[in-house]
Amino acid sequence: MKQFYLILAVLMLLCLAPMPYGYFQLVRFVAMVVFGLMAYQYYCRNKTIAATTFSVLALLFQPIYKIALGRTTWNVIDVVVAALLIGLYVLEKRLEKKTAVNYQPLPPQDQIKIEDNMIEFKLDGKLSPKELVYVASEEDKTLSELIEKHPEVLEGWGQMIGFHIIYLPLLIKKLKDKRVLQYRAPHLNDVESSEITIGNDFLLQYLENPSDKEKIKQGFIRTEDIHRGDDGKDKATTAECDSANFADDNFSPEEQEETINELMEEVRERIGKLRQRGIAEYLLEQLIHPDNRLSRLFITKDWRILLPDYNNMEIKMEPLVKAVYLLFLRHPEGITFKQLPDYREELTRIYNQSGLTDRAIQSIEDVTNPMLNSINEKCARIRAAFVGQFDEYMAKSYYIDGLRGEAKKIALPRNLVTWE
Numbered sequence: 001m002k003q004f005y006l007i008l009a010v011l012m013l014l015c016l017a018p019m020p021y022g023y024f025q026l027v028r029f030v031a032m033v034v035f036g037l038m039a040y041q042y043y044c045r046n047k048t049i050a051a052t053t054f055s056v057l058a059l060l061f062q063p064i065y066k067i068a069l070g071r072t073t074w075n076v077i078d079v080v081v082a083a084l085l086i087g088l089y090v091l092e093k094r095l096e097k098k099t100a101v102n103y104q105p106l107p108p109q110d111q112i113k114i115e116d117n118m119i120e121f122k123l124d125g126k127l128s129p130k131e132l133v134y135v136a137s138e139e140d141k142t143l144s145e146l147i148e149k150h151p152e153v154l155e156g157w158g159q160m161i162g163f164h165i166i167y168l169p170l171l172i173k174k175l176k177d178k179r180v181l182q183y184r185a186p187h188l189n190d191v192e193s194s195e196i197t198i199g200n201d202f203l204l205q206y207l208e209n210p211s212d213k214e215k216i217k218q219g220f221i222r223t224e225d226i227h228r229g230d231d232g233k234d235k236a237t238t239a240e241c242d243s244a245n246f247a248d249d250n251f252s253p254e255e256q257e258e259t260i261n262e263l264m265e266e267v268r269e270r271i272g273k274l275r276q277r278g279i280a281e282y283l284l285e286q287l288i289h290p291d292n293r294l295s296r297l298f299i300t301k302d303w304r305i306l307l308p309d310y311n312n313m314e315i316k317m318e319p320l321v322k323a324v325y326l327l328f329l330r331h332p333e334g335i336t337f338k339q340l341p342d343y344r345e346e347l348t349r350i351y352n353q354s355g356l357t358d359r360a361i362q363s364i365e366d367v368t369n370p371m372l373n374s375i376n377e378k379c380a381r382i383r384a385a386f387v388g389q390f391d392e393y394m395a396k397s398y399y400i401d402g403l404r405g406e407a408k409k410i411a412l413p414r415n416l417v418t419w420e
Contacts, residue, residue: 006086008030009081009083012079012081016079028062031057039051121206122206123206126278127221130162130164131166131223133166134165134200136216137204138217148169167200172196172283181193184284187293196287248370294309295313296308296309298418300420303326310390315385315389317385320367321381321385323347324375324382326350328408332414333407334402335408336407340368379399379408396411398412
């Protein structure tokens with residue numbers, strides 16, 4: 001995109017000259033496209049201010065609905081925006097130069113043949129094929145200081161050889177994004193988050209042969225001929241569907257997440273931004289999932305759902321979805337979908353004690369009808385409410401789940417549930 005910065009800057013500066021009307025229309029269209037692409041790129045890099053700025057500029061220059069500001073004002077805007085684009089071009093060129101790595105191969109007489117020692121690790125596919133992880137059995141302070149002060153050295157080298165280079169102490173610093181930690185471990189407070197550390201000897205505990213540790217002073221782990229398996233989930237077999245048990249036969253919170261995309265799109269987008277891949281994902285699991293630390297669940301008088309041990313997090317749901325959740329929470333033994341009509345009156349009381357509209361009554365009838373898919377949609381929304389706030393590792397104890405043909409229930413121990 002850097003070349004487009006200069007091209008667009010020149011086009012805008014030419015707007016100061018008396019040009020034909022079609023030229024200004026062309027500049028508006030080009031500016032809209034370029035600024036739109038820039039906004040998207042900055043959005044993907046989580047640079048909110050820059051993304052917002054270029055989104056506004058894309059709207060300002062769009063040629064469909066013209067904004068009348070006057071010739072003088074537009075000239076000022078053209079000059080300011082052109083200066084901004086030139087400044088961005090210079091800045092990105094400097095950053096590119098800063099991260100460049102000058103690689104000069106040694107002459108043949110100075111090259112040392114390095115044999116692959118093929119030391120094996122029990123990582124079970126946790127490493128991506130395009131990741132190199134630096135490991136060391138003893139700390140090299142000089143090297144550590146160099147890498148921590150100049151991480152662009154590893155980044156540049158990685159780009160040159162086509163690998164993602166991971167230096168564990170730096171990795172954990174990058175992962176100390178408050179949003180990531182809150183999602184992965186909502187029980188962590190600020191002090192506990194700051195105490196998470198990791199050294200370059202972390203992965204040595206996974207050596208196939210522990211005595212190999214003595215052979216490793218410093219080195220890189222790479223994946224060799226790794227074969228990744230499936231997602232590990234059993235696939236449902238195709239069978240005739242009993243219409244009387246339609247909802248139960250089609251129940252699966254995970255599958256609902258895929259089939260009801262409009263319910264989960266926002267949640268999936270958020271999770272996608274917070275989750276890390278490869279070794280980062282594995283380290284997060286090891287470092288902040290030492291135990292399945294569940295929070296108490298507190299239901300207020302006005303039906304608010306609070307998790308006091310997760311920094312007083314509130315789980316928000318639509319009224320009918322929340323009513324379904326509270327119904328299942330009241331019944332730790334679980335409820336089979338074919339029994340839902342028996343719970344229609346209780347669900348109605350939870351949903352609204354002061355009277356219901358005809359539309360609300362119909363919605364309750366639909367959600368308690370085992371021949372409809374409404375209950376599955378509500379269960380998907382419930383799962384989305386929890387998984388959108390914290391990791392599935394712990395969220396699975398809070399949402400409605402169960403096997404097909406069996407009672408669906410909330411697994412959370414009821415000694416952790418308090419009703420105000």
